[in-house]
Amino acid sequence: MKKFLIAAAFTLPLSSLxxxxxxxxxxxTYDSFVSDWxxxxxxxxxxEAECGCTLKFVVAGDGAALLSRLxxxxxxxxxxxVLGLDNALMEQARDLGLFAPLAAAPQNLALPVAWEDDxxxxxxxxYLAFIYDNTKLSELPNSFAALxxxxxxxxxxxxxxxxxxxxxxxxxxxxxxxxxxxxxQGLSDNIVTVTKGWSESYGMxxxxxxxxxxxxxxxxxxxLIAEQDAGKSALEFSEGHYxxxxxxxxxxxxxxxxxxxEFMAFITTDAFQQVIPETNWMYPVTDIPLPDxxxxxxxxxxxxxxxxxxxxxxxxxxxxxxxxxxR
Amino acid sequence: xxxxxxxxxxxxxxxxxLLVLAPVVALxxxxxxxxxxxxxxxxxxxxxxxxxxSALISVALAIPLARALSxxxxxxRGVMVSLxxxxxxxxxxxxxxxxLAIWGRSGVVSDGLARLGLGGLDIYGLSGVLLAHVFFNLPxxxxxxxxxxxxxxxxxxxLAAMLDLAPRARFALLDMPVLRGAVPSxxxxxFMLCMSSFAVVLALGGGPKASTIELAIYQALRFEFDLGGxxxxxxxxxxxxxxxxxxxxxxxxxxxxxxGLGAMVQDFDPRRWPRWLDAGVLIxxxxxxxxxxxxxxxxxxxxxxxxxxxxxxxxxxxxxxxALVSTALxxxxxxxxxxxxxxxxxxxxIELFVLLLLAASPFVIGTGLFILINPFFxxxxxxxxxxxxxxxxLSLPLMLRILRPAMARARENHGRIADGLGLRGRAxxxxxxxxxxxxxxxxxxxxxxxLSMGDLGVITLFAPPDMQTxxxxxxxxxxxxxxxxxxxxxxxxxxSSFGLFYLFDxxxxxxxx
Numbered sequence: 129m130k131k132f133l134i135a136a137a138f139t140l141p142l143s144s145l146x147x148x149x150x151x152x153x154x155x156x157t158y159d160s161f162v163s164d165w166x167x168x169x170x171x172x173x174x175x176e177a178e179c180g181c182t183l184k185f186v187v188a189g190d191g192a193a194l195l196s197r198l199x200x201x202x203x204x205x206x207x208x209x210v211l212g213l214d215n216a217l218m219e220q221a222r223d224l225g226l227f228a229p230l231a232a233a234p235q236n237l238a239l240p241v242a243w244e245d246d247x248x249x250x251x252x253x254x255y256l257a258f259i260y261d262n263t264k265l266s267e268l269p270n271s272f273a274a275l276x277x278x279x280x281x282x283x284x285x286x287x288x289x290x291x292x293x294x295x296x297x298x299x300x301x302x303x304x305x306x307x308x309x310x311x312x313q314g315l316s317d318n319i320v321t322v323t324k325g326w327s328e329s330y331g332m333x334x335x336x337x338x339x340x341x342x343x344x345x346x347x348x349x350x351x352l353i354a355e356q357d358a359g360k361s362a363l364e365f366s367e368g369h370y371x372x373x374x375x376x377x378x379x380x381x382x383x384x385x386x387x388x389x390e391f392m393a394f395i396t397t398d399a400f401q402q403v404i405p406e407t408n409w410m411y412p413v414t415d416i417p418l419p420d421x422x423x424x425x426x427x428x429x430x431x432x433x434x435x436x437x438x439x440x441x442x443x444x445x446x447x448x449x450x451x452x453x454x455r
Numbered sequence: 456x457x458x459x460x461x462x463x464x465x466x467x468x469x470x471x472x473l474l475v476l477a478p479v480v481a482l483x484x485x486x487x488x489x490x491x492x493x494x495x496x497x498x499x500x501x502x503x504x505x506x507x508x509s510a511l512i513s514v515a516l517a518i519p520l521a522r523a524l525s526x527x528x529x530x531x532r533g534v535m536v537s538l539x540x541x542x543x544x545x546x547x548x549x550x551x552x553x554x555l556a557i558w559g560r561s562g563v564v565s566d567g568l569a570r571l572g573l574g575g576l577d578i579y580g581l582s583g584v585l586l587a588h589v590f591f592n593l594p595x596x597x598x599x600x601x602x603x604x605x606x607x608x609x610x611x612x613x614l615a616a617m618l619d620l621a622p623r624a625r626f627a628l629l630d631m632p633v634l635r636g637a638v639p640s641x642x643x644x645x646f647m648l649c650m651s652s653f654a655v656v657l658a659l660g661g662g663p664k665a666s667t668i669e670l671a672i673y674q675a676l677r678f679e680f681d682l683g684g685x686x687x688x689x690x691x692x693x694x695x696x697x698x699x700x701x702x703x704x705x706x707x708x709x710x711x712x713x714x715g716l717g718a719m720v721q722d723f724d725p726r727r728w729p730r731w732l733d734a735g736v737l738i739x740x741x742x743x744x745x746x747x748x749x750x751x752x753x754x755x756x757x758x759x760x761x762x763x764x765x766x767x768x769x770x771x772x773x774x775x776x777x778a779l780v781s782t783a784l785x786x787x788x789x790x791x792x793x794x795x796x797x798x799x800x801x802x803x804x805i806e807l808f809v810l811l812l813l814a815a816s817p818f819v820i821g822t823g824l825f826i827l828i829n830p831f832f833x834x835x836x837x838x839x840x841x842x843x844x845x846x847x848x849l850s851l852p853l854m855l856r857i858l859r860p861a862m863a864r865a866r867e868n869h870g871r872i873a874d875g876l877g878l879r880g881r882a883x884x885x886x887x888x889x890x891x892x893x894x895x896x897x898x899x900x901x902x903x904x905x906l907s908m909g910d911l912g913v914i915t916l917f918a919p920p921d922m923q924t925x926x927x928x929x930x931x932x933x934x935x936x937x938x939x940x941x942x943x944x945x946x947x948x949x950x951s952s953f954g955l956f957y958l959f960d961x962x963x964x965x966x967x968x
Contacts, residue, residue, distance in 0.1 A: 159927075159930065159931050159934055160931060160934035160935045163931035163932070163934065163935050164764070164765060164766065164931075165931075165932070165935035165936075165937055166931075166935055186835070189677070192677050192678045193677045195680070196676060196677055196678075196680045199680050200680075200822065200825060200826065200829070201829060204829060204830070206833065281560075286657060286663070286670075288663075288670065288673075288674040288678060289657075289670065289673055289674060289677070289678075316662070319661070319662055320560070320579055320661070321579045321583075321657075321658060321659065321660065321661045321662065322657060322660075322661070322662050322663065323654075323657060323658045324653070324654045324657050324658065324670075325934075326934070327548065327930065327933035327934050328548055328551065328654070328658050329658075330933075330936075330938075331548070331552055331933060331938055331941075332551075332552070332555060332559075332658070334938055335552065335555055335556065335559065335561065336559075336560070336561035337555055337559050337560050337561065338560070347936075350936045354936070409936070443679075449663070450663045450666075453662045453663045453664070454497060454662075454663050454664050
């Protein structure tokens with residue numbers, strides 16, 4: 129065991145030093161993407177089978193943290209591709225000038241919204257929604273206003289620290305505009321607590337700490353497919369739902385530009401897309417058949433005006449959230 | 456004092472400076488703009504409020520508990536003293552979920568109340584934050600105060616009993632000096648630890664009213680990439696840490712009882728204090744600490760029985776390796792510092808500086824080091840050494856706070872005879888100091904080992920993807936809906952941390968204290 133330990137301690141940091149016979153593409157992404165249960169391992173196998181290269185995922189935080197990491201590293205970054213930004217961050221990311229234009233427009237896209245962008249390629253998407261236990265709850269609110277009037281308890285994430293939390297703040301802002309602060313005040317007695325990340329609040333919800341938790345419309349599919357549990361459902365809101373589109377981009381400083389282009393094109397192929405539903409529990413961006421459990425999910429409309437958010441509007445929505453709930 | 460010892464001490468101090476000051480300077484140097492936003496003020500206010508209350512409540516409750524533990528001998532006492540180390544070692548998310556299993560809206564207590572026809576509990580808000588912080592820190596404060604009582608030579612208790620001292624006189628002569636030495640120290644440590652808490656505060660605080668400086672730092676670094684703002688907030692936090700430490704040092708007075716024969720500590724005066732009162736305190740404390748730990752055990756066993764995750768063994772080995780290396784490093788640094796400053800006239804000032812590490816934000820340390828290292832090496836290549844070093848350094852203030860009074864005691868009791876014998880340097884350390892500080896050394900080393908096993912703060916910035924530690928694995932599982940598997944991993948993590956703590960702590964206490 130001791131030998132193993134010493135070996136483990138030494139091979140890990142040194143492995144990146146050893147000579148690589150194949151070119152290496154470095155992709156920065158978030159934790160759950162590369163975990164054993166995420167899409168990472170299958171996508172690595174599939175891409176390596178056709179690229180004659182080594183695909184190396186590097187965990188560098190999710191969403192905004194990923195962007196901060198790239199800014200911190202600047203042009204010295206090892207990253208060739210970043211995978212894990214989303215539509216809420218695109219405008220901010222674009223302004224940094226760190227990314228290179230796409231070599232070719234993505235093929236086969238079938239998103240529920242029109243998509244045209246010369247830098248970012250979408251790789252999956254989902255609607256935010258409140259999830260509930262359908263064996264316990266029967267009277268269901270169908271809007272934020274109705275939710276605020278009800279005495280249902282909810283768990284949400286902090287927009288200052290979490291991607292879905294930020295999405296919720298933008299969702300309410302898009303749906304209610306100047307009335308957003310009133311909605312938040314109305315919701316304040318429904319909110320049990322606000323957590324740092326999705327894992328904490330989802331874990332607390334499963335322990336029975338609240339009636340509803342902020343997650344994705346696809347969450348019930350996980351319980352149905354992986355746990356054969358049909359007891360979770362998503363609430364459908366008449367305002368429309370916030371759509372989170374996760375995107376990838378190629379770094380301007382990449383020293384593997386051709387390989388990076390190849391990977392960007394690979395994102396919208398079936399080999400990549402078919403992995404997404406049952407590992408990332410999100411919708412694919414192309415028109416491929418979905419697993420059975422997905423047909424039972426709600427199919428809401430996207431809320432208008434929350435797709436691409438200028439940086440200043442994002443900050444304003446977060447500040448408004450803090451002020452309304454701090455009163 | 457040999458020159459080599461002093462050189463080691465100064466080296467340790469440089470490591471501390473590298474982690475307290477260098478990251479803040481690095482952030483300021485890279486900052487484009489810097490403005491302390493107005494929204495930081497409520498966060499500063501709440502941080503100070505919750506940290507002060509957490510410290511006061513934890514220590515107020517720790518005093519009767521430590522008193523009961525020091526004067527009673529009962530079956531399971533050793534296990535209980537060790538288990539007191541456990542809550543402190545829990546990763547925040549595990550602690551939150553285990554506390555909610557007992558105190559939450561559908562926890563054990565709420566269920567019981569509902570069965571009696573009463574309403575459920577709602578702990579969210581300041582009360583939830585305080586509950587969690589007392590759960591974390593009451594045991595730590597108890598151990599720190601208990602060490603104080605156990606340092607009283609048993610001859611004093613015997614004498615007090617023989618003289619049949621009135622309770623008031625006994626308190627003034629024996630208990631008061633102990634408390635005077637240990638309480639400010641415990642208050643300070645708990646205050647500093649709670650000041651930089653943030654995931655727990657947010658999860659149980661019920662909303663943005665319960666925001667801390669640490670959250671503002673996290674937001675500034677992650678979301679806004681406002682390096683200057685983060686550096687300013689970090690300086691505010693360090694400033695409050697400095698003030699707290701100066702206050703504590705002003706009021707603390709290390710108890711001086713003179714030497715004894717080092718016989719087992721036995722209190723001869725339990726008659727005057729009703730037995731049932733101590734029993735009550737001990738039982739309540741055991742339940743308060745034990746029930747959430749039991750919840751972790753039950754959930755974790757469930758998770759492990761439903762399937763062991765692949766890679767668990769590898770992650771365990773990496774975590775264990777990091778913990779052992781960090782511990783060795785922390786032990787060397789702490790002993791070098793303690794040995795050095797024990798003989799320094801400016802010892803307090805040096806320790807004050809080391810204590811600032813408790814108020815340093817792990818995010819600032821991580822980002823600052825990243826900025827410093829990135830121009831020269833790929834930070835990923837240094838992931839393991841950096842993690843080990845930072846973990847070691849972060850346990851340093853606690854170790855030093857525990858070791859320093861013991862060092863002073865050893866010097867007071869046996870310094871003169873050692874001088875008389877001409878013992879210096881290593882011989883003096885091995886034959887005079889070490890046997891005297893053994894219990895404190897075991898406790899401090901145990902804390903360092905367990906803390907480095909569970910730490911996550913810094914490694915996330917540096918960890919290469921193929922490196923899996925137990926805490927990283929647990930968070931990855933939670934992020935992929937694998938809550939049961941994560942509970943299993945959490946149990947392995949907690950059990951291993953506690954196992955390490957127990958081994959070291961027990962090793963120190965074997966003499967029977």
